[in-house]
Amino acid sequence: MLIPTRDRCQTLGSTIRSCLAQDYADLRIVVSDNCSDDDTAAVVAGFDDPRLRYVRTPRRLSMTGNFEFSLSLVEDHDAYVMHIGDDDGLILDGAAQAAGIIRETGTRAVNSAHAVYHWPSSLYPNYANRLIMPLGRGYHHVSGLSAARDVMAFRRGYAFLPSTYTGFIAKSVIDAVAAGGAYYASITPDSYSGFANAGILERYVYARRPFAIAGLSGRSNGGSNVTTGDSSEANRYLAENDLPTHTDVVYCPKSIPLVVAEAFLQARDRVPRLGAIDFDANRLCRVALRDVAPENYAAVRNAVAQMVQQHGLKLNVPTAPTRGQAFARGIDRTLLRVRRLRESYRRIDAAAQGVTDVAGAGRLANELLGKAGA
Template sequence: MLSIIIPTRERAGTLKYTLASVLDQASQDYEVIISDNVSEDDTARVVSDKNDPRIKYYRTSARLSMCDNYEFALSKARGQYVIIIGDDDAAIPGMLDFLIARLRVLAEPVIHMWPLHIYDWPVGDSNAKATYVAPQIAESILDLKVKACGVVRLGGWKYYELPSPYHAAIPRYILDALCERTGRVFHSTQPDVFTAMAIPAFADQAINIGKTVTLNGRSAKSNGLGFVKRGALPNIERFISEYGNYAFHQSLYGGTTSMANMIPDAVLKAKDMFPEVYGDVVFNYSAMWAYIARLNFVKHSNIISNLIDIRKTHPFILAEFLGFSFIHETAALRRTILNQLGMSKRGEEYLADDIHGFVKLLSQNSQFRR
């Protein structure tokens, strides 16, 4: 019924706990695909020590880019649905069982998504932290085309509210249709962003089940933590460099960092590929700059000082940029205050030095049980 894909590279220390959480389920109706991107650590031993028939281990013959490793892993998967998680992420005990039971009785396959918790692994002198514990919400339906067009109008902001194979259950036929149309499933340097924007060309709706199945982990080597801890940014630059002479979308400003262009590039390439979804929807470059500034991939002062050159590549309205910057700064401040007042204190109940320990503690709380 389900393929859980875990692309990995030299993160045996976190993979061990990720695997433990994914296998902490009663069902046998799923497989765990490990795509080892030529790791030189104990990855192979960590996998073999689990000795579980649900695990299928594959090792690439050479070092691949992230997208190519995802593509390689997907080629090995046999499930009717696909979920991709990182090698420092996790599944909630018993929740894959819950999901599989739902999927099995559907008359037709449909995308399933869920709220995501965020767990930060211990890094240096910093202890583990439940950065965000998502509340359970009522089940709802997401209109994918409406949402995706909204992302374009916001310059790429809120792409993460769309389902992609990363932390959502995507029917395999959708990914096969995407591959048949474009030659492969994963494009750009951001496989999750691209597929989130591409899937609306093949599906109209997704079900948000309102209960967390898998969750984000952010460790010292992860790109996710790189978004919030500036010391991890070299990891992002390294993986982008592994794409070789990758060409970002022609409308993007080449005088900034590749990190600043990677998310907009994925959105714009999907927009170009699927005109039946995006039609005449205008990508908002002014809003884009405000968003990537919020991510700290570029400074507001650098944007304004390069205004003349930026306008040679795409439209840029200063007043609109400043307005969106205010919105982003307000939203970021609001999130910080909420974390300090509520979420961080609430997360202390589930403090654990590894992500499997975290999800076990979380699953014992009646509020987060099935």
């Protein structure tokens, strides 16, 4: 487990507790501290466990740079690697579940269904202290190219891909992507790694039972990018980025489709097998306008208008959201709700269960999965 962090000691302790609570003996946890100015070092020092290692970066890095640095700390070339955010957590037996699937199948990558915990400080106040998770069971094999194609056709979210941020990936896959150089080549490490790994892998395993929980706290980068609240984390993330964005996309952090497409194009430039997947700029622009929140419409419209001109597209770019876009968005959300019902997603009031952090959410998730027989 690799935990890249900076100045988030308030949530980091809970993330570490969720990892140390695992009963899988071969788990190793490395905290890669990006020159924090807060009590991060003290928080890590407060845990007395030989499985936990603390390393401070030699200088201040970009977020993606810290992800890259943390990979250099993996000494076992037979290891399986997962990055986990400093407000995320593992479900109580998540590591053992993943290891069991790897033993049974011999897969070089295993990803799982997506679970989310909104911290009490979530940038989405209506979801504060809510746990959203599937109660599925079993697993199936997925074609890497088919998964990448589905994501770029916007039939699936990028979390379906075998990312180092959502699954356990063999170090050999990471080394194949890096090819002797840097592994990451995009400002967005989670979606980039998903595409790049999918391009290397003939097949991977997707578990319907989640291993980990994505935490959304008041300082989450993703939430800071797309909400209208505190944008300081997003601004710092962008200001410190040292990777050029792909020239075929006008990068706009307010639009998940544009961000995902940028990561795909960077991965396609690095991994030849991804060349089998076409980049449909017209479809991307339509989906970006469809999915944007009204408060972010102006920023996304501006990016789309530039792309329309750049690619010579015949696409109308309305100055304000239209009823047609709202109708298309409603259909897409209905399809998502149907799929989540099939995948047994539940929304749980974690506060009512005495949960106030992601480690508690990991224990609660394990209890719920056990009761559901998952």
